[in-house]
Amino acid sequence: MKLIVGSLLLAASVSAIPAKPVMLGTSGLRANLKTRQAKVIPVVVGGPQDTFNPNSVTAAVGDIVQFQFSNGNHTATQSTLEAPCTPLNGGVNSGHIPFKDGQTDVGTFSMVVSSTDPMFMFCATGPHCQEGQVMMINPTGPQQVLDFVKAAQSTQKSVDGTAIAGGTTSQITLANAAFVPAPPKDPAAGGGAPPAVPPAAPPAADPAAPPAAEGNATAAANSTAATKGKSKRSPILLAY
Numbered sequence: 001m002k003l004i005v006g007s008l009l010l011a012a013s014v015s016a017i018p019a020k021p022v023m024l025g026t027s028g029l030r031a032n033l034k035t036r037q038a039k040v041i042p043v044v045v046g047g048p049q050d051t052f053n054p055n056s057v058t059a060a061v062g063d064i065v066q067f068q069f070s071n072g073n074h075t076a077t078q079s080t081l082e083a084p085c086t087p088l089n090g091g092v093n094s095g096h097i098p099f100k101d102g103q104t105d106v107g108t109f110s111m112v113v114s115s116t117d118p119m120f121m122f123c124a125t126g127p128h129c130q131e132g133q134v135m136m137i138n139p140t141g142p143q144q145v146l147d148f149v150k151a152a153q154s155t156q157k158s159v160d161g162t163a164i165a166g167g168t169t170s171q172i173t174l175a176n177a178a179f180v181p182a183p184p185k186d187p188a189a190g191g192g193a194p195p196a197v198p199p200a201a202p203p204a205a206d207p208a209a210p211p212a213a214e215g216n217a218t219a220a221a222n223s224t225a226a227t228k229g230k231s232k233r234s235p236i237l238l239a240y
């Protein structure tokens, strides 16, 4: 009887093993069963500068590296140390994911780490890779990251990736992102955050500014303040 119960329990526990780890092979399965929940590791792509932040992460098999795309238009594309700005055949590629001023959602690309071998990633947009926009997953050490950056900066041109591969694109809210976007570069150019900047303000302030400068500093401040509140009064101030 005890034996039967034992084998029933064994059968139950075996059937409870999720299907996924089986794909890792027996050693992977053993490691996976022992452990440890998979981590989500955020990496910010772009922003005020064309960077990956951080540019080096340590990930275990099963962990998810989640690239979060900030300002600009960037990619997370797999390459090699030997050809840092050229997509690896059959490698991971997020495709180009933009972030524009005023956006409240953040584009993401999530990839499940399938090996602890060093993995080389670059941005395939324009000259970003030559500017050093590269990162590593599981480098052998800090020196390898430096070597990779230098190798990327030594290239002449990047090769763009083709199809999205090796991960999933999605979105998260900006509030849940691991970054604060860069301030809008040129709100007047449009496409930025129109509600925050009343278009009338800058033209109204400009005509009042030069005459105010002729008086003392306080008068200038008052004049500017008055101009902001009631712009129609500025011609009267000009008369004095």
Ligand SMILES: [Cu+2]
Pocket (backbone or CB within 6 Å): 046, 050, 051, 072, 073, 074, 075, 123, 124, 125, 128, 133
């Ligand atoms: Cu980029």
